[in-house]
Amino acid sequence: MRSTRDGMSQKKVCIIGSGFSSLSASCYLAKAGYEVTVIEKNSALGGRARQFKRDGFVYDMGPSFYWMPDVFEKFFNDFDTTTEDFYSLSKLNPAYQVYFGKEDSLRIGGSYEEIRETFEEVDPGSGKGLDRFMDNASDNYALAIEKLVYQPGQSVFEIISWKTIKNSFQFVQTIKQLVTKHVKHPKLRQILEFPVLFLGAKPETTPSFYNFMNHADLKLGTWYPQGGMVKVVEAMVDLAKLLGVTFITDTAIEEIVTLKDTVIGVKMKDRFLPADYVLSGADYHHTEQLLPTTLRQYSSSYWEKKTFAPSALLFFIGFDKKIKNIAHHTLFFDTDFNAHAAEIYDAKQWPKNPLFYASFPSVTDMYAAPIGKESAVLLIPLAVGLSDSKATRAHYFDQLIDRMEILTNQSLREDVLFYESYAIDDFKSDYNAYKGNAYGLANTLRQTHFLRPNIKSKKVNNLFFCGQLTVPGPGVPPAIISGKIASDLLIKYDTI
Secondary structure: OOOOOOOOOEEEEEOOOOOHHHHHHHHHHHHHHHOEEEEOOOOOOOOOOOOEEOOOOEOHHHHHHOHHHHHHHHHOOOOOOOHOOOOOOEEEOEEEEEEEEEEEEEEEOOOOOHHHHHHHHHOOOOOHHHHHHHHHHHHHHHHHHHHHHOOOOOOOOHHHHHHHHHOOOHHHHHHHHHHHHOOOOOOHHHHHHHHHHHHOOOOOOHHHHHHHHHHHHOOOEEEEOOOHHHHHHHHHHHHHHHHOOEEEEOOOOEEEEEEEOOEEEEOOOEEEEEOOOOEEEOOHHHHHHHHHHHHOOOHHHHHHOOOOOEEEEEEEEOOOHHHHHHEEEEEEEEHHHHHHHHHHHHHOOOOOOEEEEEEHHHOOOOOHOOOOOOEEEEEEOOOOOOOHHHHHHHHHHHHHHHHHHHHHOOOHHHHHHEEEEEEEHHHHHHOOHHHOOOHHHOOHHHHHHHOOOOOEOOOOOOOEOOOOOOOOOOOOHHHHHHHHHHHHHHHHHHHO
């Protein structure tokens, strides 16, 4: 039987990787009395949520949208703390800006009332359609949080209830169909379809139930932790250390050591760490490569058939001036959304005229850039597995700067102090990401809940997984939830 932290001995849990899911799991397991060690291959903790600094400019290298604040709050509340104990949040207004053409943009306000007014201004009468759509989205959000996303995905029966049966048609109907039913103007449709990008699939293949993300967007709002998303990482690390978690950085796992069908520890270059349990928040496919072939659950063909959320090409740019006509989060939807999506998911090729996203943290955070200058992160969603090269990256940088100059009606190129790029090959080398994916598996109908890779290995008794390749899916809040699910499941099996 497992002892408490004050007992004679504690069972040891080794956690691979230090992303949000791993940090979450480490806290829950340490609180439950386990001796937890987190091993990170990179020098910084946080997985993809690292920070890049240069010449006084500061950038979040990974997630930059802070949505679903209730999930973050619930996590910290579980340890008798609050987010306010660790970092300061600001609600953004506007939440973001969307460009459709030259000097043609919409600013999405910080409250639902403002957003509804914007819809009415663009298309009189559309507010009623938005209300109906959002009523459904809010109901789905409540159902998702209360009944679905905290389930471990071990059986379909976890999600069967009167409420889910009543809403089962929403797993066949798509986001695109639902949006089209309620909103007619193409620009407004794009705004409602935009959150699907965070789920990693096309609007025409994503179940309409996932419009609960629109509740997160338009009702709960977009927030910013002062100092960037890395402040959330630091908060979770601080909490974990207070709970007794040990962190090891700059150390890659070379092998998950097993005896028959049981893990006995992990092998690193210079040491062996014994463990009663191993929980991996690292790339799922990569983790299984650390096992003997006979103990891997999923074959190469299994992963090949999966629909992955996009990879990304990012540019971290330092501008020698403040930029006009932009918001903290700015979306450039001046090209064909459907064509770009088809290039990601169907043709699986480099996009001709991609949509892209820009984050300008120095609009909100005075410490993100030197006074009078602007920090910017530009991101193009890409198909996974593409051939990556410096020449290709340079081509897209030129294209994006040219388009930004036209769309925002200002010169920018001559004010670029520097830029750094990050793309598919970097995701592979830094995170062992399968095919260089950035966001995990897409939330399509065939990859929802119990149809995603297992949190508990079916071949290894004491091996568990968490993160964006398993339940509930991609995104920071789901990753935090995933850590809780995995830790709860580990504790359950340990006490059987």
